[in-house]
Amino acid sequence: MTVRTVLKMGHPLLMKPSKPVSAFDTPELQTIIHDLEDSMRHYQGVGIAAPQIGIDQQIMLFGFDKNPRYPNEAAVPKTILINPVVTALTEAEDEYWEGCLSVPGIRGLVSRPTRIRYTGYTAEATLIEKSVSGFHARVVQHEYDHLNGMLFPYRIQDPRKLAYTDELDKLSEQQKADIF
């Protein structure tokens, strides 16, 4: 079990596109995947991307049954996605208070397309192809952003839509709607 340190916003590796994976089904790739799994579990993430643990490769992991950081969300199947491509299937967007292991303690109200299609590969180079909506679509887009050097605060045009998680937790849904 190897829980890796998660790099935080400001680290250069989080601000540049990751390199595509060229060798599949290797012990090296399996080690990276295990480290991603151990780290995501340890930090209670709903997703994690390789650059967050210092690895410059297009690998992301997401999925959970129940998650204490997002207690109201339905399960998302645990998925390893390598060299992914994500495309929006609708122009409709919704806003959600997103967090990130690389931006600890802070949430931001991020607008994203509600429905997407994603493709990518498993560690054994099997093609994955899926169309999803809701929280599943949001998590995939968030992790995909990491592989493109993008963190959620960069997507927020109004800095007032950033807040500390412990302050947000004190507000009712109505208060949040009134303030933000």
Ligand code: NI
């Ligand atoms: Ni993140």
